[in-house]
Every structure is written in C-alpha cells, then in structure tokens.
Amino acid sequence: MINFNNVTKVYGKDSIALDHVDLAINPGEFVFLVGASGSGKSTMVRLILKELEPSAGSITVNGVRLSSIPHRSVPRHRRAIGCVFQDFKLLPNKTAAENVAYAMEVTGQKRRAIRVKVPQILDLVGLGEQAEKYPDQLSGGEQQRVSIARAFVGQPPILIADEPTGNLDPDTSVGIMQLLHRINRIGTTVLVATHDKEMVDVMRKRVVALKGGRVVRDMVRGGYANEV
C-alpha cells in the first residue's frame, strides 16, 4: 500500500532527515512509527502526502509512483489519505464542525450527507458539544480530536496520524487508540507516528523504529523500546 524504496530526504543543503529508507506497508496493516524527536517521522508523513519530494529514491502509494502524479492530480491522491497532522492544521476561521465538513466538501459531497455525517464523527471523538467552537476556543486535545475527525470523515483507505495522542490525557488517548484500531479493522491501512510508549506496548502492532533518519528496527508485534 505504501512503499519507500531507498528514500533519502535532505532539507536545505546538509540536514539529512531520512537516510536510505526502505519500508513496505501492506493493505490493511496497522503500523506504529516510533523514534526520538527529529528522527524523521513527520518527514515520512509529508513525503507520503506529496507535500515534499524525496531527494533520492521513490515512494509508491497504492501502486502509483508519487513522482509521476501531475500537479492537478495531487488532490485526488491526498483525498485517499486521511491525515492527522502533528500541528493539527485546522482552518482558524471555521468551527470544529466546518473544519470536519471541509474535508467532505473538497470531494464534492452533498450538503445533506455532510450534515448527517459531521455530528456523528464529532460525537465519536467526544466533541459533540464543541461543534460550533472555533479552533482558538478549543484546548489542544480538543483541536487534536477535530483533526482526527477530519482525517477519517471521508473514510479514506489510508489513515496517517502524526502524534495523535500527544496532547491527550490517558483516558482520551485510550479512546482514540481504540478508534484507530476499529478503523483498521474495517480494512483501513493505518500508520501512526508516536512517542506514546504505553500505547505501543499495549497494542502489540507492527513497530517501525527510526533513528537519525534510518530504519533501525521493524518488528511484527513490537513494543516501543528495543526489547524482543
């Protein structure tokens, strides 16, 4: 589903974020991407979204080489990927509900469908009461959950979450992880970049560890730390 073939990403002249990364994620898999701050997790996410181009190597998503996608077809590529951004990336002039609705509007869905779906999704992430608030009226964790709701409201085949529980209390974190697990069970490929050791250890999913831009570990049922 997602393939990195010998991918290197250098920012500017000499800031190496990814160093010859090879990774294959199969359809329907649930993968944790772990590693210290600055190890290159977000860079991988941005490459998958074609927000950035790799300096070397190639990436394929759903069998399509990203470098072969013309500018005008990039939106279609991105609509197949729901993404929870590390910095949320909510639109400041839209309420929580409008932010979630926007992801459906870009795909040209009917207003009626949007009006039904958005409240359901917001309820699911526990934000039913905050639907009409603007991002600057929401706490960090609440904004994060709006971002999560927006990412999977369109039921994309791929869901990427960059640090989805970073601002959440333990109870809410467990709720979000259960949600991601359920989304994965209905067939969605899920990639979660995280520092959340507890979560990774509890869920026992495939773990890919990055260190200094290199894949240093890839375990089918791994934990966060370097154990067996």
Added chain:
Amino acid sequence: MRFNLGFFLREAAKNMRLNALMSVTAVTTTAVCVLVLGVGLLVSAHVEGILRGVGKDVAITAFFPEDAPGAEIDAARRQVEGYPEVQEVVFVSEGEALNRVKDMLSEQPEVMEGLDPGIMQASMEIRLADPGTSDAVAERLRAEGFSDENLNYPQQTISQLNQVTGYVIWALRAATVLFLVASVLLISNAIRISIFARRKEIEVMKLVGASDGFVRTPFVLEGLAQGLLGATIAALVVVWGNAMFVEWAGNALPFVPVSSSAVNTLLVLIVLIAVGVLIGIIGSFLSVRRFLRV
C-alpha cells in the same frame, strides 16, 4: 466534481466579513483608482469634445460672383457636397446674408433702412470633417473657378489648432493608460496583501485534498465582489460629477462648447465597472496562484 456555487458564495461572503479590514482596503483602493481613471476619461472626452467643437466652427466660406446664375450656383453646390472631405454645405442666399446682418445690427435698425439686398453676396459655408483638409479643399475650389478674394478660410488657425488638438488628445490618452497601469498595480497589491495573510490557510486546504480551483474560487469571487463594489461607487461618483460639471459649464462658461454629448455616460459606467471587476478577478486569481504550489 460538482461546482457548488452556494458553498463558494458562502465562503467568499464569510471571508470578507472576517477580513473586513482587508476587504475595505481593497474596495477603497479600487474605488480611488477607478475614480482617478474615470476623471481621466472625462477630461479627455471633454477636451476632445471642446476641440472638435472649436474645429467644427472653422469652415471655408466661398462667395459666388454677384452675377452668377442660379443654375450655376446649384451645380457648384452639388459638386462641393460631393468632395469626400466635406461634411456639410450650407447655402447662404443674398436674402439670408442680409437677414444675418440685420440680426447683428438689430439694436440700430435705422442703419439698415433702404438697404438693397443686391449689395450682399450669396455664399456657401463649407464644414469639413477634418479641419486639416482645408488647404486641399480650397485648392479644389480654386480649380472650380473661385478666385482667392471669393474664398475665406482661416488656414493658419486651422492647421495650428489641428496640431495642438492632436498633441493634447495623445497626452490625455497616455495619461489614462498610465492611470490604468497604476490602478492594476495598486489594486492587485491590495489583494495580494490580503491573500498573503491567508497563505497558511491555503496550504492547509491543499493538504486536506482541495483542488486548486476549489481553493481559488472563493478568493476570486471575493476579488470580483470587491472590484464590483469599489468600481460601482467610483463610477457613479464620476457620472454624477460629470453631470454637475456639464451643468456648471453651461452657466459659467457659455463660450466654451462643453456638451453632455461629449461623454457617453452609459459607456463610461460600463467601462469603469468592467475595469474594476476585471482587475479584482485577475488580481485575486494571480495572487492565489502563488500559494497553490503546495
């Protein structure tokens, strides 16, 4: 994908409300530029109108010999009317010439008493489409047999006036074009600043899968609305100001041929509003484009 006009209009309206200050700036800039442009258009239209009015008054007068038979006069008239340079030929008979003199001297009617109409000469007043052709027409009339003393035309005046008219009109046109260029730059700059402030939003829209067109449309509608509003205000002020000026000039400057017909009001309205709207659309289109490369 469906073109969701309702959604785009709501987005544009909301953005304008939220960025009210930027919108006001863009509308004001457009209004000021279109106003200056409109005043430029008016000034050139009136100057052209006045110059043409003055030029029109300059005509060649050809006097017929006292003994010329009516048939010969008619033939000469028809001949001259056929010249391509000639716009209009007005025949002034001896009687009419006398009446004119009487009108001029109406204060002292005793001067005219017992005057014989025979002392007046019949003539034709030849108006030219272009005053610059007076030499050529006079030459033809000489060939027709009119002697120099029977031809009356202010040749020097005409060619000088003609030259000045040309310079003034070209200077005014150049100034109008400069205004137009300055307006385009100022208005699109105002739009660019307002869009620059929202480049992060554009980036986010693109990252969640919006196409270029989807992101751009509300911005373009916003530019259109701002251009339309600013230009309409300015155009109405221009047209109103023109009406006031024509009325004032009619009273205060009776000898200057300022005429309301020199300005096609409807055309000015349409041109000014179209300029504002086009700059609004093109300016926002180009400004957004720079941030769509995400």
